Amino acid sequence: MSRFSFLSSDRAVGLIFIAPFVVMALVFMVYPIAEAVRMAFFSYNPLRPDLITYVGLANFEFIFSDPLFWSSFTQGTIWTLLSILFQTVFGVGIALLLHRKLFGMAIFRGMLLFPYIVPTVVIALIWRWIFNPEIGVVNYGLLSIGLINEPIYWLSTPTMAMASTIMLNVWKYTPFVVICVLARLQAVPLELYDAAKVDGAGAFRRFIDVTLPQLREVLIVVIVFRTIWTFNKFEEIYLLTKGGPGTSTFNLAVYSFEQSMASLRLGVGAATGVVMMIMLMIGSIVYLRVAGFGTEEKST
Amino acid sequence: MTRYTLWSATKKAALYLLLCTVTVAVCFPLIWALSTSLKPKSEIFATPPTLIPHSTTFENYEALLSGRQQYYQTGEKSQAAGPTPAQFFTRWFVNSVIVTSGSTLISIVVSTLAAYSLTRFRYWGRNMIPYFSLLGYMVPSIIFVFPLFLMMVRLELTDNLLSLVFGYVCITLPFCMWLMWAFMRSIPIEIEEAALIDGASRYQVFANVVLPTAMPGIIAASIFSMIVSWNDYLFGRVFINSLDNLTLTVGVMLFFEGTHVDWGLLMAASVLMTVPMAVLFMALQRHLVAGFGAGAVKG
Numbered sequence: 001m002s003r004f005s006f007l008s009s010d011r012a013v014g015l016i017f018i019a020p021f022v023v024m025a026l027v028f029m030v031y032p033i034a035e036a037v038r039m040a041f042f043s044y045n046p047l048r049p050d051l052i053t054y055v056g057l058a059n060f061e062f063i064f065s066d067p068l069f070w071s072s073f074t075q076g077t078i079w080t081l082l083s084i085l086f087q088t089v090f091g092v093g094i095a096l097l098l099h100r101k102l103f104g105m106a107i108f109r110g111m112l113l114f115p116y117i118v119p120t121v122v123i124a125l126i127w128r129w130i131f132n133p134e135i136g137v138v139n140y141g142l143l144s145i146g147l148i149n150e151p152i153y154w155l156s157t158p159t160m161a162m163a164s165t166i167m168l169n170v171w172k173y174t175p176f177v178v179i180c181v182l183a184r185l186q187a188v189p190l191e192l193y194d195a196a197k198v199d200g201a202g203a204f205r206r207f208i209d210v211t212l213p214q215l216r217e218v219l220i221v222v223i224v225f226r227t228i229w230t231f232n233k234f235e236e237i238y239l240l241t242k243g244g245p246g247t248s249t250f251n252l253a254v255y256s257f258e259q260s261m262a263s264l265r266l267g268v269g270a271a272t273g274v275v276m277m278i279m280l281m282i283g284s285i286v287y288l289r290v291a292g293f294g295t296e297e298k299s300t
Numbered sequence: 301m302t303r304y305t306l307w308s309a310t311k312k313a314a315l316y317l318l319l320c321t322v323t324v325a326v327c328f329p330l331i332w333a334l335s336t337s338l339k340p341k342s343e344i345f346a347t348p349p350t351l352i353p354h355s356t357t358f359e360n361y362e363a364l365l366s367g368r369q370q371y372y373q374t375g376e377k378s379q380a381a382g383p384t385p386a387q388f389f390t391r392w393f394v395n396s397v398i399v400t401s402g403s404t405l406i407s408i409v410v411s412t413l414a415a416y417s418l419t420r421f422r423y424w425g426r427n428m429i430p431y432f433s434l435l436g437y438m439v440p441s442i443i444f445v446f447p448l449f450l451m452m453v454r455l456e457l458t459d460n461l462l463s464l465v466f467g468y469v470c471i472t473l474p475f476c477m478w479l480m481w482a483f484m485r486s487i488p489i490e491i492e493e494a495a496l497i498d499g500a501s502r503y504q505v506f507a508n509v510v511l512p513t514a515m516p517g518i519i520a521a522s523i524f525s526m527i528v529s530w531n532d533y534l535f536g537r538v539f540i541n542s543l544d545n546l547t548l549t550v551g552v553m554l555f556f557e558g559t560h561v562d563w564g565l566l567m568a569a570s571v572l573m574t575v576p577m578a579v580l581f582m583a584l585q586r587h588l589v590a591g592f593g594a595g596a597v598k599g
Binding site: 022119144232251256 | 312315316318319322323326327329330333334336345347348349402406409410411412413416418420421423429433435436438439441442443444446447448450451453466469470472473477495502503527530531533534538548549552553556563567569570573574577578580581582585
């Protein structure tokens with residue numbers, strides 16, 4: 001009886017319900033991240049578990065003196081900035097288009113948001129097929145309308161490989177921007193547009209003076225989030241180019257993966273991960289500063 | 301007045317034209333993949349390429365679904381070449397379904413219970429846990445995939461689908477938690493209180509009052525979790541090393557190994573891999589958008 005009353009007492013119910021989450025979070029989130037930080041200070045070869053030794057900051061010294069780390073950092077930054085730029089521009093454009101009450105809009109919206117759920121593996125495969133230099137349909141199209149005179153080697157020259165991965169990333173994640181902007185657009189008070197119309201503002205001026213200031217907040221949030229995630233992306237690059245040709249499309253995630261998986265330097269891979277986490281924290285702090293930590297509490 | 305309607309009709313037509321152009325441009329890669337998958341081998345490399353196949357064939361799909369061996373090679377050598385990816389396709393598909401449903405089930409059950417507890421009971425840390433969870437969700441998978449792998453080695457779970465279920469729980473649980481918390485917070489407590497006063501137990505209230513109300517949140521979190529697990533490549537690549545236990549994403553990338561790439565077969569595999577997510581997306585699109593509204597979604 002006393003056991004039963006414990007189980008049904010309110011306090012106990014609360015603890016029983018949260019317990020699975022706490023256990024799982026400790027085992028599957030806190031532990032792996034702590035372990036990743038610890039590994040960064042060890043020399044760690046999975047094939048020789050007997051040789052695991054504490055090396056202090058040697059892994060960090062290794063990556064900071066590795067030219068490939070720095071070029072991965074630069075390439076990853078370029079990749080991120082260009083991806084975010086195009087995602088934002090296309091995202092806002094498409095959201096403005098979809099924010100109209102027209103017949104059949106639901107179908108257009110569905111089709112334009114669809115890329116977001118396509119598996120990255122599938123996109124990478126399709127990209128390799130349509131951007132194939134000899135038999136791909138993109139080169140065929142460009143050649144036949146005379147835009148180019150010889151086939152473009154989309155995936156085998158450094159610049160074009162970078163451009164292809166950016167295109168893949170923009171294609172897949174623009175819907176994310178569209179959804180966020182669209183949700184915000186629906187909350188813009190219509191009176192603002194009416195007022196602007198009365199004042200004689202044209203469509204373009206209304207966009208600059210009314211829509212854009214209203215979108216400012218959501219765009220900041222979206223840009224910060226997307227920047228953080230894009231910077232840390234692995235599959236979007238690895239599946240399309242494996243970081244190549246050579247190492248020309250490496251970013252830090254691919255660098256970390258290659259150090260761990262191909263060179264079996266798990267410590268170096270983990271140290272790269274720690275550097276990525278530190279940058280992530282800086283990014284998050286920027287986000288919290290900009291967005292204001294407590295604003296959400298107030299609004300609900 | 302007529303000039304005005306003419307003008308607005310022109311504007312509308314221009315808008316539709318723009319919308320159609322954008323939609324076709326965005327969907328072109330998918331349309332082209334579908335078209336390629338339905339073409340016979342001879343037509344795939346035809347110049348000029350055809351968008352609508354002259355002769356439609358389902359041989360690529362048949363080859364994948366029946367696991368036909370060495371579909372694309374003929375002659376003596378084909379027997380010696382060993383197993384082909386096409387043979388494993390259905391097996392990989394089933395594996396993907398298993399790990400996706402397993403991890404989604406765990407994430408949803410655990411996060412729903414936790415979210416209810418966090419929003420209905422008072423104890424230390426109840427306001428901090430969701431934010432830590434969100435922070436954990438921002439950490440890129442590349443950081444914890446290897447520590448988790450070493451953990452799976454110690455638990456002797458490598459090359460086991462269970463390791464993937466746990467791996468995907470790591471990625472999906474933090475976000476499901478955040479989403480369910482945001483959702484539960486918005487459900488008014490009054491109805492529950494009334495039921496409690498009427499003598500219902502906490503468990504009864506949870507099952508009969510809270511769960512039905514929380515369904516939209518649960519659906520949004522499930523879709524998110526399923527998409528993430530179904531689309532993952534990294535965990536499958538690191539955790540699994542036998543052909544039998546691969547998931548679709550890792551398995552299909554193996555089609556590239558060897559000298560000959562069968563594009564028709566690959567595109568058919570791509571289409572089949574996308575279909576479950578597409579069906580899910582179409583059926584639950586409005587819930588997805590509602591879920592997006594409740595919090596930011598990982599990309």
